[in-house]
Amino acid sequence: MQPTAFARPGRFFRGNLHTHSTLSDGALDPAEVCRRYRAEGYDFIALTDHFVGEYGYPIADTLPYRGDGFTTILGAELHSGAMENGELWHILAVGLPADFAPxxxxxxxxVEGQETGPEIAARARAAGAFVAIAHPQWSGLTLADARSLQAAHAVEVYNHGCATGADRADGFHTLDLLLSEGRDLTLVATDDAHFTEPDFFGGWVMVKAAENTPEALLAALKDGAFYATQGPAFHDLRIVGDTIQVESSAVASVIVQGAGSAAQALHGESLTRAEIALGRVARSPWLRVTLIDRAGRRAWSNPIRRG
Incomplete structure (x- = not known):
């Protein structure tokens, strides 16, 4: 069994799915945001400014910044309705049409009478967007909140801006609980860059597609053909019998996680190949793999459903 990201043809493209500009509360204009990501070796970004009236409900026109092996996907960070803690929902929507209705x-x-978070998320998904639950830990998202967002494709499990500015970067608790309830979800790492602090170039996705176009990338995201990382690279991942086999860049740890407390780990030096018996993870209906390099940087596979 080989996950989609490693079984399908194509190559991996590096991209950031959560970024802000002066169209909302970012420090740099869209042209400079795109220039910096292109200069840093990214293949694509989604500029996802805050979709609220205060900023004129922006969906940034990034088409002029495509070219030279770099592309963009239109998107926004959607806000509508209250979570259980009374605060506004934050929902990442990548692949929105330019005329998405405010x-x-x-x-x-x-405010009274506005769409709920689940309602605007469903509308975004119906419009063709890849939808992710943004920064659950930072938001104070409850499990009931997360359960209600049925339109989500993914959970943002690492947010570099939330790590830098609040030390609340995590979304794994939310993801793992939903997976164990049977939800079919993927995971993304992002920057949420505003360029007002060192919140950039810290977490991204590697998307497997035949070509670096918005259409191909968006289809691959929806298919789960990607992994998330802070630096380490997956080269191959497959389940063979009662083992999981991983090929990667040099790392110090390979950890397989499953439902509840189930986990199996292999530690070493400059590991580029690992074969791990599933052991306690064998009975889990899902599993995912974490790579950790000597600098503590991580990469995360998408969850693999079993049976």
Whole structure:
């Protein structure tokens, strides 16, 4: 059994799915944001400014910044309705049409009569977007909140801006609980860059596609043909019998996680190949793999459903 990201043809393209500009609360204009990501070796980004009335409900026109092996996907960070803690929803939507209809969201506080978070997420997915639950830990998202967002394709499990500015980067608890309830979800790492602090170039996705076009990348994201990383690279991943086999860049640890407390780990020096008996993870209906290099940087496979 080989996950889609490693079984399908094509090559991996590096991209950031969560970024802000001066169209909302970022420090740099869209042209400079795109220039910096292109200069840093990214193949694509999604500029996802805050979709609220305070900023004129922006969906950034990044088409002029495509070219020279670099492309963009239109998107926004959607806000509408209150979570259980009374704060406004944050929902990442990548692949929105430029004419996506605004919500009744004048600012960063819930107002009476506006769409709920699940409703605007469903509308974004129906419009063709790849939808992710943004920074669950930072938001104070509850499990009930997460359960209600049925339109999500993914959970943002690492947010570099939330790590830098709040030390609340994590979304794995939310993801793993939903997976164990039977939800079919993938995971993304992002920057959420505003360029007001060192919140850039810290987490990204590697998307397997035949070509670096918005259409091919978006289709691959929806198919789960990608992995998330802070630096380490997956080269291959497959389940063979009662073992999982991993090929990667040099790492110090390879960890397989499953439902509940199930995990199996292999530690070493400059590991580029690992074969791990599933052991306690064998009975889990899902598993995922984490790579950790000597600098503590991580990469994460998408969850693999079993049976």
């Amino acid at each position: 919500a009744n969201a004048p600012g960063f506080h819930p």
